[in-house]
Amino acid sequence: MIELLPTKSTFTPGELVEIEIRGDAPRGKMSVWYLGDSVLELDYDGSATIALPGLGIGSYGIELSDGTSTVRTAVQVAEQSAARLRYGFVVDYSPNRDLTGVSDTVRRLHLTGVQFYDWAYRHAELMGGGENYTDALAQPISLATVRELVQVVQQAGAKALGYAAVYAVGPDEWPAWQHQALLNGAQAPYGLGDFLFLVDPAAPDWLEHFVGDLTAAVDSVGFDGFHLDQYGYPKMARRPDGDIVDVAQSFTTMIDTVRSGLPEATLVFNNVNDFPTWSTGSSPQDAVYIEVWSPQETLGSLASVVTRARTVAGSKPIVIAAYQHVYDSAPTAESDRATALTMAALYSHGATHLLAGEADRILVDPYYVRNHPVEPSTAELLKRWYDFLVEHDELLLDTSIVDVTGATVGAYNDDTDVTFESAIVGETGLPGEIWRRVTESNGRRIIHLINLVGQVDSLWDAPRNPTADVGAGRVKIRRIPGCVPRVQVADPDGLGRLIDVEVTVDGEFAFAVLPPLAVWQLVLIDPTSRQGEDNDNR
Structure with missing residues (x-):
């Protein structure tokens, strides 16, 4: 090989x-x-x-x-790797572990950030365990291994981000923090089972402690920054002193305070199930990161999450954590097809996907230690699609990209569209259709075609049927007088790069026949590429 x-x-x-x-x-x-x-x-x-x-x-x-x-x-x-977040993870900090596989994963998949999941001693005492300890769930941790992994990740070109829960306190530390508890309607503290209890993340004494813990971790371990986690609840709560807490506002206060305390750190906050992206998306962090759960279960809902995030993200990259639990219950081939459609939906809407990490592992569970070793077919899929993401970065992730589907397709507009003889083309990612999206950037038009023909639903975390043979699509483009557009097409499961297709002219329109559609095609149209007479053909 x-x-x-x-x-x-x-x-x-x-x-x-x-x-x-x-x-x-x-x-x-x-x-x-x-x-x-x-x-x-x-x-x-x-x-x-x-x-x-x-x-x-x-x-x-x-x-x-x-x-x-x-x-x-x-x-x-790139001038700044922070402009993109192709995110991965590590979870194994046992003494003397092999580090080569992690370095290879970072390089092979072009990861720019790696989350160091559950590296700390305790949620509320990150550095309290000395050099060797077991974490809160009895996993062995060697700080020497953590430091070595940080260096390996950095040498491979990525940022090392330590995991830190922003408001979680374990039973041993709870007596010192219960005065800042977030209480539910029964006057009991919100928590994660009986394992963790939640405090107001904006409480001044908690923030002083939390920022101090993060600073100590940077000094001792060498992290480039932190993955700031929460659990998606509560939205509103009461503290023991009687004050009502708007948790979304507390999160923004927390991010502001951490940024002030660690001005050079890379910070990524977890907006669980899109809460509260509308509040934190414009805060001083380095990405808009969203972990999705029910009811956001369809490919169309993933697209909507990304679209909403783009409205508040500014120039920040958008990352979606969509764990492919399907690998735990379905054959690899059916699961690989689900992953491909998930990536197609995210990439075509301008987001990346937290999925892969460690040494050839993928995430199938929110507790990252319960990850899934990839089969060769999955490894090959990820390699092709991450290469494709990087090679076509400016057509997928550039912040200048705008959605022009509604302004270009259909009989009323009749500007740019794709038709198939044997398949319906639609805009919303419905099962049984070809999902077509049209975007524009820097004077170029980009069409995304995702094949959902043969699928009985559009769930992103469910076994997928084989891709239906829908044949070749036909592109119709309203021409600029005197110009013949250049049309190129790329497929992550094909050649991998853009190839030119023949363009013919008929009056005010130009036409091109695309290669047969598999899972996803990207079609690039440059409307002013070739000058010529109105009757030019090529």
């Missing part, structure tokens, strides 16, 4: 971009592609690494070919 592995998940401008070649790769050509155009070609002489000179800011596909077979990866050159 031959694999291309970037030496880092993201490169900065001026930094030497290097690709490690694993396996017995024959001599051949290495080529670099930018949005379907070849920008660099080098001879490959069989060495273990190859440098790619002169790559400016942007995202690129990388191919190594010996004339008969091709292997791929992607690289991104």
Whole structure:
């Protein structure tokens, strides 16, 4: 097996971009592609690494070919890796563990942030266990391993973010904090079973303690920042002193205070089930992160969550934690199809997906220690789709992208659309249809086609039927006079990069026939790409 592995998940401008070649790769050509155009070609002489000179800011596909077979990866050159959050996780801090698999995952999937889940001694005493301890759920922790993992993640190009619950106190620490309890209607403290109890996250004495704990963790362990967690409840509560607490407001106060105490830290707050994204989305953190649960169970609801988040996120990246429990109950092939549709829905709407981490593991449970080892098919799927996400970053995640579906498709608009002879095309992600979305950015039009034909529902965490054969779509584009648009199409399960398709002209319209649709296609239209006479064909 031959694999291309970037030496880092993201490169900065001026930094030497290097690709490690694993396996017995024959001599051949290495080529670099930018949005379907070849920008660099080098001879490959069989060495273990190859440098790619002169790559400016942007995202690129990388191919190594010996004339008969091709292997791929992607690289991104960016001023700030924080502009994107391709998020992963680690959970194993046992002494002397192997760290190579984590580094490979960060590099292979181009992760820019890694959540260090449940690394601490206790929820309310992060650093209270010394150098070796068991955590609150009896998992063995070596701080030496945590520090080594932090360094491995950073060397691979990602940020190391320590997990910290923002208002959770265990039974041993509860007597010191029960005066700040969040009480329910029965005057009992809200909690997580009998394992944790919740305090007002904006209580001044709690915040002083919490920020102090985080600061000590940065100093001792070397974290780049923190994943700030909550549980999605309560929304309103009362403290023992009688004050009513608006928890959404308390969360924003907490984030403001943590930012003041740790001005250089990367901060990611968990908006559980979209609560309270409307309040925290514009707060001084580095991403808008949402963990979804019922009733947000369909692919369309995922799209709606991302769309709402974009209204408050500004330039922040959006990450959705959608755990694929399906792998615990369904065959791998059916689960892989569910994961592909989940990623297609998220990527096409401008969000990334927290799913993969450790050494080839995926999340199937909110307690990350109960993760799922990936089968080869899942590993190959993730590799292809994360490469695709990086290579087409500016067509998927750029904050300039706007949804123009309602302004372009249909008989009234008749500007840009795709039709299929044997399938219905719709806008809302209904089962049995092709889900079509049209966006625009920097003068280009981008069409997303997601194949839900043959599915009996649109649940994102459920076994999926095989992809139905719907044949090829036909694109219709209203032309600019004197121009013939360029039409390119990319498929993460196909070649992986944009390829040109033939465009024909008939009066005021141009037409193109797309390759057969599998799970997801991205169609890129440049309406001013080619100047020519009105009767031009190509």
